[in-house]
Amino acid sequence: MTDTSHGSTGDRRAFLRGAAGGTALGALGMMGAYSYSPLRHAHFAKDENEKADIGAVRSLKVTNISETSWFNNADLIGDIRGAGGLLVNQYRFNWPPFANKNGKLAEGSYADGIKHIKDDLPNNLERAWAFQMENAVHPENAGGYAALLEIELRDGSTKKILLDSGWSYDWIDKSFQREGIDKMLANGEIDALVISHEHFDHFWGFPVTMKYAPEIDVYVPEGFYEEGFQYVKDSGHRGALHVLKPGLTQMFDGVAIYNFAIPIITRVYGENSLYVNVEGKGLVSVTGCCHQGIIRFAETALQEIQMEKLYGIYGGLHISPFDDWDPKYDDLVFTLGDYGFEKIGANHCTGLLTVKKFVARGLPVVQGTARFGSKDPVYLGNGDQIGFGVDVALMSPASAHLSGSAGAPATGGDDGSVKGATY
Amino acid sequence: MQSEPMERYGEGYLEERNLVQRWPSPIPQILNLVLLAGLFYATWWIFQDPRGWLRMYTPYVGYMYCRWLLIIFIWMVYIFNFWPFRRAWLERTHPLIKAVVLTSVAVVIMVLVIKGFFEGLLGSYAMAYFSPSEMQKLGITDFFAEEYAALAILMFAALASWLSPAWVVGMENAPWQRERQPVRGITILLVTFFLATIIFFMTMHPHMGILYEQWQSFAAIAPPWWHEFADTVSGNFHVSWIMCCTVVVWLVETIWERYPFRLIRHDWLRRCATFFGIIAIAVCCHFFLYFAQELWWGEAVRGTRRLFAPDWRWLHVGEMMIFYLLPALVITFYFNNWPRKGSPTSRILIRTLVALLAAVVLYWLYYNTSHLFLGTQKGFSHPQQFPMIPTIWMINIMLINHWFMDNWPGWKIAPATRTVPGDAAKTGAAPSMQAAE
Structure with a gap:
């Protein structure tokens, strides 16, 4: 009797253990199945946040002073x-x-x-x-990134922003002189210097801008390290220094800076990018390196800023800056077209291979002239311009006469596709 | 006729050794964990730290060595039961000497596998992507040639570090459990390596196939077959579930005491249920932790980078799981798999919740401080932020301490429980993570 009793108790225990284990596993299974089912989308109902009205501008012209960082x-x-x-x-x-x-x-x-x-x-x-x-x-490998933004406001006035100040003193000073930036800075025509991030190729040429305009307003992202702030001082800057917190900061009508608080290689943190809303066209994204990713930049704009549509892109998109690759970059090539950009002036750290894949996939890439150190006409090169809401010549007026031998945009393959891209 | 006494290696050593604390709790626990942390930091600085000496955290080169060291340890202890080291040597040698000898052997094997088998043999005569020098000849920059090759090689280790212990824990070494070493070890090594190779070709090979221009469409499925379902072409989709499998194997083996599968009495039913049950649990974790990130950070967006990128979210599933493994192993190795009393259900539940809580604390601490003392990248999602490297590095050190050093200095083997060469070698019992008392 005793044995039987123990046996049935043991059976009950075993049954209960089995039932508990089975239930736990079953619950886990249901949880796993639900987690990746279409039903989960019900949890992501989009909050309709109030979107910021950053105003609008009539047009934007960007001159590529240098996209050749090294x-x-x-x-x-x-x-x-x-x-x-x-x-x-x-x-x-x-x-x-x-x-x-x-x-x-x-x-x-x-x-x-x-x-x-x-x-x-x-x-x-x-x-x-x-x-x-x-x-x-x-x-000898140092170059640098810098671009001039000329913005025609709705009241007819013009604002000029210098985006970044390159790396090599020698290279960036000569590039400034080639495009007449030196004189604009000295004459006080440029309203602000926006440093996109602390990287060597965007920031270490800072003294060159200070040489011509030490009192210029400077914008840097929060996330600059102690050395960066000290370098601003040591370079002789005497103007206002704006340290932008993460998020949106209006600069003036139609123009805003967004600081993305993101970690970047070689111990750098945070990047400023610009949104320029062009009346009748849509929003233009202007970036130094866009370490946050162009899709994140676009999604942020769609969630936070009033606009007609996403219209244009200028700058580095930091996809394959070293001609390296990762399959995840192909995800961007697959999806960028879904955002409806009509004019893409991607260069610099976007990488030649990425731009070739963009072109092969039929994205509206504005191609360049491959002058002054730019390697390939597949993207906008040094001394090239792009207009948003305004038609501009491909070569900047200041550099056009310096480049009699510069070729027209090349298309590569016989069928118009660019060689070296898969799509 | 009297039979010759059978040569005994390390079969059953982990189960049979009786580890006793040298001092009352919590002195041994604190002492060992402080020493391990010190050893971790010293070796991290020497080998991995971007500010340190060898700076292998590039990150893939450092990750490759870290993963391969882990799997070599597992092979030596779980698959080969310490063969060719004799049981007497394991019992009588000072833990420090054992650690130096066995770790050195593991490092030599690791170098032979990486440099000889993958880079030298496969890289030169099969697939160029295993060999940095072959890729450099094709025009890939040196740095990326090394990174790409390291990625391919370490993925083999990731697969093996799931399949090799899964065969021991899940399949209980069957059907070769009665074979003697090294026959059993070699057989299971070959079988699990073969399975790893098949899964590698179906998961990481298509990833490598679109890593280069032009896409290797005749050699690999391009774009990879999973890209619409996973929302990314990246092989990180597979890294996620493979890491989940790896962690779940050890959870089942340590804090779950092989429950609930051990309740199944029929041998082959239990083995299959354990082996495939581990995969099923892992796949559930794989999807659930992806969903958890969507709830926390928002829906992933294909094509973007960092925090919202599907490829990073999948990778982060694996990273979250490894944060869970670390406290689970600490509970088993240094806290005698506490609690030992109560029903299995309550014991397992308590351990699972304690490990989960510890994992959350560890996760929070790591992402708030690691950039300060490990030299890693600040933030969650940067490609250079790879928490699997320091966590696995720490696990490797814990395994050296627990497997090779008998938890020295906080513990010692009770002399009375030492065994003499005998018939136990015939049993072929699967080793298990013996909790220290």
Whole structure:
């Protein structure tokens, strides 16, 4: 009897354990099945937030001062690899303009570098750069990114914004001179310098702008590191410094900056991008590198800003800056067309391969002239212009006469497709 | 006729060793965890940290070595039962010497596998994407050639670190459980490696096939077959469920004590239910944790990057799971699989909830501090933010301590429980994660 009793108790226990285990597994299974079923979309009802009215402008013209941040991918990536990878602090590389006398890769620092050039900033940049040419790691590889935005407001006046100040003092100063930016800065024609992010190729040429306009209003994203703020001071800036918090900040009628709080390689954080709302056309996205991703940028605009539609793009989209690839980039190539952009002026860190894939997929890419260091006419090159709400010549007036041999936009293959792209 | 005593290696060693604390709790626990944390940080600085010495956290090169070290440990202990090291040596050698010897052996095997088998053999004579030098010849920049090859090689390790222990835990080494070492080890190694190869070709090979221009459409399905369902062409979709499988294997083995599957009495039914049940639980976690991210951050948007990108969300499922594994192993290795009393259901439930809570705390701590002391990237979603590397690095160190060092210095093997060579080698019992007392 006792044995039987124990046996039935044991059976009941086993049954209960089995039932509990089975129920738990069944619940987990149901949860898993529901989690990826179409039913889950009911949880994502879009909140209709009140969208910001940033106003509108009549037109926007962008002149590409320089999209060539460096000249040799292998050298740049070789340095990054040698220094320990993409997470190494950019001020450690011993790249110009922060070379120390040691000149060894990955053994530099801001403090060690700036002491050699501080006295030369911003008025003796030639001497400061000469020191770099002697001591820095790959000083000849430095270029830089900068663009001029000319915005015609609805009242007929014009605002000019300089987006970024490049990297090499020598390269960016010559680029400024080529496009007449030096004179515009000196004459006070440029209203503001917007630094998109702290990266070497966008920010380290800061003293060149200070050389011509030390009192200019400067906008940087919150997320700048201590070295970056010190460099602004050490470069001789005497004007207002606006540190933008994450989110939308109106600049003036029709123009706003959005700071995306995002981590970026080589220990950089946060990126400013611009929204320009062109009357009768739609919203134009202007970016330095767009580390947040162009789709995120577009989705943010659709959720937060009043507009007719998404209209245009200018700038780097940071897809394959080193001619590298990852299959996830193909997701962008598949989907960018769904957003209805009518004019895409993507260059710089977008990467040649990405733009070739855009073109092969039929996206409205504005092609360029491949002058002044730009490698390929598949995208807008140095000295090229693009207009949104206004027709402009492909070559900037200031540079057109300098490029008699510059070719027209090439299309590559016999059928008009661009060679080297899959789609 | 008297038979020759059978040579005994490490079969049953983990189950039979009686680990006793040298001091009352919580001194051994605190001592070991502080020492492990110190060892973790020192080795992280030497090998991985982008500010440190060798700076292997590129991230894929460091990740590849980290994953392969893990799977070699699993092979040595779970598949080969420490063969060719003898039981007597395991019992009598000082834990520090064992750690140095066994870890050195693992490193040598790892280098042979990576440099010899993948880069040298497969990379030179089968698929160029396993070999950095072959890709460099094709014009890929050195840095990316190394990263791409590391990605392909580490994915094999990811698959093996699910399948190899799953065969031991789920299939109970069947049908080779009665074979002696090294026959059993070699057989299971080959079988699981074969399965890993098939799954690699169906999951990561199409990912590698569209990594290069032109798409390798004649050699791999392009775009990959899963891209509409997963909302991405990226192989991270598979990384997600494979990582879930890897973690669930260890959960079943440690804090779940192989419940509920052990209740099934029929051998083959239990084995199949365990092996495929682990996969089913993992797939549920795979979808549920993706959904949880959608609820927390918003719906994923295909084509975008970072936090909202489907490919990153899938990857992050795997990352979340590995945060769960770490406290589960700590509970088993250093807290005697607490609680030991009560019904299995209540014990498992408590452990599961404690590990879950600890995982949430660990997750929060990691993303708020790791960029300060590990040199990783700030934020959640940057491609250079790879929490699987430090967590698996830590797991490797814990495995060295638990498997090779008998939890030294906080624990020791009770001398009275030491065994002598005997017939236990015949049993072929599957090893299990022995909780320290």
